[in-house]
Amino acid sequence: MRSIRIGAGAGYAGDRIEPAVELAEKGRLDYLVFECLAERTIALAQQEKRKDPSRGYDPLLSERMRKVLEPCRAGGVKIVTNAGAANPVAAAEMVREIARALGLAGVRVAAVTGDDVLGQLEGSLRIQETGGTLADLGDRVISANAYIGAQPVAEALALSADVVITGRAADSALFLAPLVHEFGWSMEDWTRLGRGTLAGHLLECAGQITGGYFADPGPKDVPDLARLGFPIGEVDEDGGLVITKVEGSGGGVSAATCKEQLLYEIDDPARYLAPDVVADFSGVEIREIGPDRVSVRGATGHDRPETLKLSIGYRDGYIGEGQISYAGPGAVARARLALRIVEERLRLTGVRCRETRFELIGVDALHGATLSSGGPEPYEVRARVVGRTDSADEALRIGNEVETLYTNGPAAGGGATRHVREVIAVASAFLPRERVSTRVQCLEVTP
Amino acid sequence: MKLREIAHSRTGDKGTAANISVIAYRAEDYPLLERYVTAARVQDHFQGIVRGEVKRYALPRIGALNFVLPDALSGGVTRSLALDAHGKSLSSALLSLDLPDAEGKESSNGR
Numbered sequence: 001m002r003s004i005r006i007g008a009g010a011g012y013a014g015d016r017i018e019p020a021v022e023l024a025e026k027g028r029l030d031y032l033v034f035e036c037l038a039e040r041t042i043a044l045a046q047q048e049k050r051k052d053p054s055r056g057y058d059p060l061l062s063e064r065m066r067k068v069l070e071p072c073r074a075g076g077v078k079i080v081t082n083a084g085a086a087n088p089v090a091a092a093e094m095v096r097e098i099a100r101a102l103g104l105a106g107v108r109v110a111a112v113t114g115d116d117v118l119g120q121l122e123g124s125l126r127i128q129e130t131g132g133t134l135a136d137l138g139d140r141v142i143s144a145n146a147y148i149g150a151q152p153v154a155e156a157l158a159l160s161a162d163v164v165i166t167g168r169a170a171d172s173a174l175f176l177a178p179l180v181h182e183f184g185w186s187m188e189d190w191t192r193l194g195r196g197t198l199a200g201h202l203l204e205c206a207g208q209i210t211g212g213y214f215a216d217p218g219p220k221d222v223p224d225l226a227r228l229g230f231p232i233g234e235v236d237e238d239g240g241l242v243i244t245k246v247e248g249s250g251g252g253v254s255a256a257t258c259k260e261q262l263l264y265e266i267d268d269p270a271r272y273l274a275p276d277v278v279a280d281f282s283g284v285e286i287r288e289i290g291p292d293r294v295s296v297r298g299a300t301g302h303d304r305p306e307t308l309k310l311s312i313g314y315r316d317g318y319i320g321e322g323q324i325s326y327a328g329p330g331a332v333a334r335a336r337l338a339l340r341i342v343e344e345r346l347r348l349t350g351v352r353c354r355e356t357r358f359e360l361i362g363v364d365a366l367h368g369a370t371l372s373s374g375g376p377e378p379y380e381v382r383a384r385v386v387g388r389t390d391s392a393d394e395a396l397r398i399g400n401e402v403e404t405l406y407t408n409g410p411a412a413g414g415g416a417t418r419h420v421r422e423v424i425a426v427a428s429a430f431l432p433r434e435r436v437s438t439r440v441q442c443l444e445v446t447p
Numbered sequence: 448m449k450l451r452e453i454a455h456s457r458t459g460d461k462g463t464a465a466n467i468s469v470i471a472y473r474a475e476d477y478p479l480l481e482r483y484v485t486a487a488r489v490q491d492h493f494q495g496i497v498r499g500e501v502k503r504y505a506l507p508r509i510g511a512l513n514f515v516l517p518d519a520l521s522g523g524v525t526r527s528l529a530l531d532a533h534g535k536s537l538s539s540a541l542l543s544l545d546l547p548d549a550e551g552k553e554s555s556n557g558r
Contacts (some may be wrong), residue, residue, distance in 0.1 A: 040525045065541030129462065129523070213457070219472075220455060255509075256455060256470065263468035263513045269504055285508050298508070316526050357528045365530045366541050370495050386528045425526040428462065 004182050004235040006175055006199070010034040010067065010173030011206030011230075013041055013058055013083070017067055019207065019230040019249070024071040026246050027232055031178045032072060034064060035171050035204045037143070039426045042168055043313020045085035046118075046143035047424075056447040057094070057165075064342065065098050065163075073104050073162070080153060084165040086143065088113055089441060091165045097281045099163075110161035112152045114438030115168040117310065117431065118144040120166045127312065129427045134312070142424065143313040146431060149275030149304075150196075151187060152438035153177030159442050168311060168372040170275050172200030183237045193277035194301020195239025201272065202243060202261050202296065206230045209243060209253030225252030241296045242289070251291040262286070262296075275308055275433075277301040307430035316425035317388055318355065320395030322402025324409075324416040325362070327380040334410035335360050335383040338402075341409050342385045345401045351394050353387035360384070382415075388423070395420045395428035454480060454554035458538040464499075465519040465534040467541050470511040477510035483546050489514050492544055493537070514541075 007029045008019030013036040023034055049056025061083040072079055084091040092111035099107040121144055123135030134141065147166035154177045156164040166174070176196040179185060191226045202209055210231045211222040219438045229249025234242040243253050262281060266272065270282040280300045287295045322342070326335045339358040346353065359365040361382035364372040385402050389395045399418020406416060450469070453476040459466045461543040469484055471477040493501070499517030506513065520534050521527045 002470075129493060216455070218452065256472070259509050259511055260455065260457040260468060261468045262509070263459070263466070263470070263506075263511060264457055265461055266468075266513055267461060267464070267515050269506060269513060282506060284506075319528060337453055355528060359530070360541065366536050368495050371492075371540055371543075384530065386526060388526075424527050426523075 001236045001238065003234050004178065006031045006033060006178060006233045006235065008033055008035065008203040008206040008231050010036055010064070011204065011208055012038060013060060014376055015206060017064060018403065019228060020064065020172065021067050021071065022246055022249060023230055023232065024068040024075065024077060027040055027280070027342045029075065029077045030182070031080060033174045033203070034079070034083055035174060035206070035226045036061070036083040039311060040313065040424055042085050042145050042311065043143045043424045043426060045087065048312065049086045054090050057085045057091035058083035061091055062094055062098060065095050069107070073107065078157065078161070078178070079163040080177060082133050082166045082169050082171070082174060084111060086116070086163045086166045086167060088167050090121070092441070092443050093137060095163055095165065096445055098234050099445045105445055107445045108159070108161045108442055109163045109165065109442055110159060110442045111158035112156060112164065112166040112169065112438060112440055114152070114436060115145045115148045115166070116143070117146050117436060120435070123190060124167055125429050127427045127429055133430070137314045140315040141312060142315060145274050145311050146213060146308045146436045147311065148308065148436065149173045150177035150180050151276070152440055154181040156440045156442070157181040159440065162440055169202040172197045172274055173276060175200030175203055176276060179235055184361040187276065188301060190277055190301035192239045194279040195241065195276055195299045196235065197274045197279040197301065198281055198296065198299040199233045199235050199239070199241045202258065203231055203233050205264065206262065207251065207259065209257055210245045210253050211257055214260060222252055226250065226296065227296050237344060239299070243294045243296060244292055254292050255286045255294055258286050258294045266432060268341065273305055275304065277304050277395055289370065306433060307438055310429045310431055312427045313424055313430060314427065316423040317390050318392050318395035318420060318422055319386060319388055320398035320420045321384070321386040322399035322416065322418045323382055323384045324405055325380060325382045325415045326413055331379070331381050332360065332363060332377055335381045335413070337410045338405050338413060341405065342401045346387070346398065351389070351395065351397045353389055356385070356387040359384055392420055392422070395419065448546045448548040449542065450484065450546055451480050454542065456538035457544050459522060460524055460533045463518050463520050464525040465516045465537055467514045467516065467538050468511055469514065470509070477507065479546065480512055481505060484512060484544065488544065489541065492541065493519070509545065519542065528547040533546050
């Protein structure tokens with residue numbers, strides 16, 4: 001049975017670059033996919049695009065393409081990425097220029113658009129997290145993008161695109177699209193679409209299935225994480241899947257790494273909602289069939305949802321933060337005194353916070369007092385104060401009050417830092433799928 | 448016996464919910480997970496952290512459980528004040544759960 005090899009070249013926007021080069025050069029791939037969009041990324045990118053219409057795509061995309069375009073061209077490897085973020089067309093133009101500069105005549109770069117639905121939404125649209133409507137968010141709304149599926153990416157591949165760049169396509173759809181295109185799967189073949197979606201789900205976080213985010217020295221050792229190899233999915237015409245990696249790269253593919261990734265970011269395993277299918281992972285079987293080779297079988301699927309999920313980015317105030325460290329005998333007591341002082345100072349100086357946290361890094365910052373109790377006192381501890389405010393000025397005063405502990409607080413505090421950021425929050429909503437229409441534009445490097 | 452001795456785990460996030468997988472290293476230990484690592488015990492373990500009701504999904508074919516903790520991320524990754532806004536370190540907290548040892552006794556130290 002025919003199968004194709006899909007490599008995952010990035011699991012998030014800032015991911016390592018060399019593992020993708022290794023895949024392009026030695027992976028014997030048919031496709032190389034870069035997943036580069038977190039929930040909030042597109043909202044930030046939309047702000048960039050407003051400032052400069054030629055921006056708004058992933059800033060690392062150019063470096064990634066400079067490194068992989070030549071080996072991909074040489075090996076006949078096609079590239080799919082959602083790094084177009086808020087501006088897939090500008091990203092495609094940039095990639096075409098890189099290909100031209102590299103002398104790669106004939107390279108075709110496609111941009112998929114249509115996920116940006118900000119201009120076509122009614123104010124009455126219901127927001128899931130807030131329970132309110134889009135209108136309630138008013139002029140704080142920055143972006144609204146639909147999670148689009150595999151169809152437009154497969155269309156671009158059918159136009160002989162060598163590189164396909166999308167905005168907010170669903171992560172798994174970037175991997176499903178090459179399968180739909182290569183094997184001619186029907187967009188109503190729910191079983192195969194479910195299996196292809198599983199392949200995408202397993203591969204989309206790149207190194208997280210080849211030993212990244214897995215090591216726990218002792219029970220779970222992983223070799224050579226500094227040279228972690230990114231994964232390759234071998235998928236056959238029926239959606240049968242083998243996960244592997246480039247021979248000689250770091251990390252390791254095992255049943256255990258695949259199981260952890262199978263359940264990563266999953267609610268009900270029998271109902272994994274994707275734009276093209278409701279995939280069912282509940283009956284999946286995972287088996288090691290060779291060194292760094294794991295077979296994954298048994299996914300199915302059901303009719304796709306009638307709606308597409310929207311990701312809505314909006315400005316949501318500011319977060320101000322300050323930290324300072326204490327060490328040696330009495331460190332925890334001095335750090336707690338520091339927290340009490342800052343709490344009182346914020347009150348005395350009228351800094352209005354909607355929400356605050358006063359905690360000790362090294363003691364109770366991650367999981368709160370209950371889970372953290374009973375441990376021995378640490379040698380050093382870091383006090384952390386963080387609060388949400390409506391204004392940047394008030395957010396700054398939180399960190400300032402931590403910094404003034406130097407001359408006004410407990411003895412021997414050191415290493416104070418402060419930080420302010422505007423919060424770009426993301427909420428979700430649903431839109432009937434027929435309201436979203438996608439478009440494919442193809443650019444070519446002419447000789 | 449700590450859960451960490453027979454199982455491994457990874458946390459993911461979706462909006463304001465966290466999910467935590469608990470996966471048996473050996474297939475023969477999976478029934479122990481099913482029996483002792485209940486939604487109620489996980490709820491109790493994370494009191495003060497999780498606000499909604501914990502749901503458990505069983506995947507016997509891979510020897511794993513999946514726990515979904517709604518409203519566990521204080522507003523979700525994009526707006527949380529938490530040091531670990533993704534809740535990624537929750538998996539390690541769950542692996543500190545006490546299970547009965549071979550004689551059926553639970554160790555007395557709850558952490």
